[in-house]
Amino acid sequence: MRWLSFLWVALFSWFPWHHPAVSRPAPIIKQVLTTQKVVALTFDDGPTRTWTPQILKILKDNHVRATFFVIGSHAIQRPDVLKEEVDAGMEIGSHGYQHLTLRQKDSQLVKREIAQNEELFQSLGVPKPSLYRLPGGASDATALKVLGEMGYKVIGWSVDTRDWRRRFSASQLAERVMNQVEPGAIVIFHDGPNSSMATVDAVKAIIPQLKKAGWKFDTVSELLKLERLPHHAS
Ligand SMILES: [Zn+2]
Helix, strand or coil: HHHHHHHHHHHHHHHHCCCCCCCCCCCEEECCCCCCCCCEEEEEEECCCCHHHHHHHHHHHCCCCCCCEEEEHHHHHCHHHHHHHHHCCEEECCCCCCCCCCCCCHHHHHHHHHHHHHHHHHHHCCCCCCEEEHHHHHHHHHHHHHHCCCCEECCCCCEECCHHHCCCCCHHHHHHHHHHCCCCEEEEEEECCCCCCCHHHHHHHHHHHHHHHCCCEEEHHHHHHHCCCCCCCC
């Protein structure tokens, strides 16, 4: 009967007791829980040849590291601009290959949209992204589950500049950031085709103002490291 107990052991170790097949959907992180005056600037929809280099220059001149959520189909047209972002020490997150809205989509299609960007990044020598920003901020349980399974952290925002509407002046955009900034804030701007000079000028204006008020800047991944766990008394 020895073979029988062996069979039991084999069956027991094969059965996924410790690794349930059902994975949880990735949560959407909108702000990092911290008391430190650190903020993350993020830029979606690029790279573009018009706006991205101007924004990069401001960031570099001010020694500010930010996070760019890149669209693959834009990056493939201007890989040199993406390379400039990487060389400047910016964090590169994924914003999908086609900027596909991940709501009511079949999970295979969601996977394809995400994987295609990974493949492009790999072909351009850009590290595999660990952050994903949802186009239009739209998602459903299927999309969040796929993103979780593929190892992504889904990054939302706590300060929405609404710059992509191209309806606001630079000072209105800057004012929105200055009024809404909080420790651990994630600010959303755009360097895509819907961006404008107002975005560039707003970024130029807020960096010195925030620095003067004691704020520091970092990438989203660095900001996440400052997360203070709610149960951790300090
Ligand atoms: Zn977008």
